[in-house]
Amino acid sequence: MNGAVVIDVRGLRKRFGAREVVRDLTLRVGRGEICGFLGANGSGKTTTIRMLCGLLTPDGGEGTCLGFDLLRQPLEIRRHVGYMTQRFSLYEDLTVAENLDFVARLYEIRDRRAALARVMAQMELEARSEQLAGTLSGGWKQRLALAACVLHEPRLLLLDEPTAGVDPKARREFWDLIHGMATRGLTVLVSTHYMDEAERCHRIVYLSQGRLVVDGTAEEVIRGAGLVTWNARGPGIEAAAQALRAAPGVESLAVFGAALHVSGTDEAALDAALAPWRGREDLAWARAEPTLEDVFIHLLDESERERPGAAP
């Protein structure tokens, strides 16, 4: 086994009926890396994660997870991977402690009491150990779910939209926990729709209709997209936004409070589109750095254009 590579898969494919949901996916993730898994809804993130932990059998491709063969050693993989499902999947009618104890027994953890104590302290769940899981708030539910999937000290964490519907503070704390674990050598593959979370990843991969189309650090991804971005401020931004939204050359447009944010890959076309709005007094233009969000909206648009009829 190559000690540094934790996920190493080539040409993964999965189809449901006639639909190819994951196509020719090749991915390598190194030890201690936090890899952000991005893509539109239905782009195949959950399906890929399920294949990585042996819950779905790939229709094609091969590879290893933690050095165990994806197709032949699913049980070994399960023993060393922690998988947090997209939907909360613990027992709402059991308490926090009971849920964790149950999971610990499934993994046949030797010193259950110690493992439970360690994880509850790490996730700060002690005060709620007797609370029914069903009565926890979203953020605490996610913490419990995370606790359940690190109990057996996995070497790889697969987190499927772990912070969907969780408030920003709880999200930040959740990510602090993840970073803490990655520092200690845990590898994490985490899917998310939040840009601030994507920025906290060491590396980002982007799926579009089951294909891996972007792979790199946040800066690399931003640079790779080749976007040109302009900011405008002033009272005229609402009118400009209305007019520019459908203009050729404008690929991403958003209004953030008092600022208008416009991006495109074709600099000349973008300039041409912006030209009529340049000289106006109620707008002050400035060149800006594209953000990760601009890049992803651009990627989303692109994938929708590739798929005729799918655009809203």
Next chain:
Amino acid sequence: MLRKEFLQMRRDPFTIALTVGMPLIQLFLFGYAINADPKHLPTLVVGGDNSRYERTLLAALAHTRYFELAPDLVSEAEASRALDRGEAQFVLSLPTDFARAIDRGERPAILLEADGSDPTAIGNAVAALNALNATVLERDVPEWLRRDAAAPPPFEVRVQRRYNPEGITAYNIVPGLVGTILTFTMVVVTSLAVTRERERGTMENLLATPVRPLEVMLGKIVPYVLLGYVQTALILAVSVAVFGIPVRGSLLPLVVGLGFFIAANLAVGFAFSTIAANQLQAMQMAVFFILPSILLSGFMFPFRGMPGWAQALGEALPLTHMLRLVRGILLKGNGMLDVAPHLWPMVLFTLIVGVIAVRSYRETLD
């Protein structure tokens, strides 16, 4: 609301197939299978003198079609054991001087011992024998015995209902209820076991752990085995206290048999629960199993009244064997050796169904 329900129903063709197909299957099944007037009941003959009278009598009995006479004579002890074990429904004991006693006008008595643990099974057969009595030997007996039309028949019929001499229906129904109620609760409860995990989304988590299908199955089943024992104890206690059901055998074989029976039912429930896509389907499958169990096992209708194919189906069901076992122990005082033949069909059933269940338990979400 109504519209939404119909829309949802349409999206679930398997459920529709079950709701339409099941009543049809059950209708044909029970329409042809159930018969409250059992014929061809196995009958052993003890004693006798192989006289002309005896041959005529036995031929006439066979002719009623209620009695299926064994070709060979057996000893009294063998006959008694066959009744205990339910292998024979009747034992007909003839005096060894049957013909001589008739010729002398002594009106000898013949004894029909019946397995009375199911009173409805024997009623018509006993009536047929009594009806026969007056005329069967008409042509065989000497002239002087025939002369007086008002004279009593040439021999006397005594009927003894073993195990339940007063023909109390509760003696039959209540021990049967032990098995029936257990079938109900055990199959229904476990058939929801895996489907509930699937619907709540907890299955995905379970599958992602290294737990094996057999462990899941045993883990789901064992708590209900205990529940089953508690239920049985409760039913038995009430049966004895309120209905005065006798407990003639020892309880050890009952406890053993119960274990096998509960396991068989839980295996069925678990199999349904791995096959069904949702809880509704699981419930329908459970009903699909419970109805034949009640109707074809001999609980509602005499087992021997059913045609051969229905009996074969009934023999496959655990409840059939459990009923025999419980009635055997409570009413007939059966011991371990007597009930052993009822155990292996349940074990076989559990094994087959268990293999199906574990096979159809998928370790992936595919």
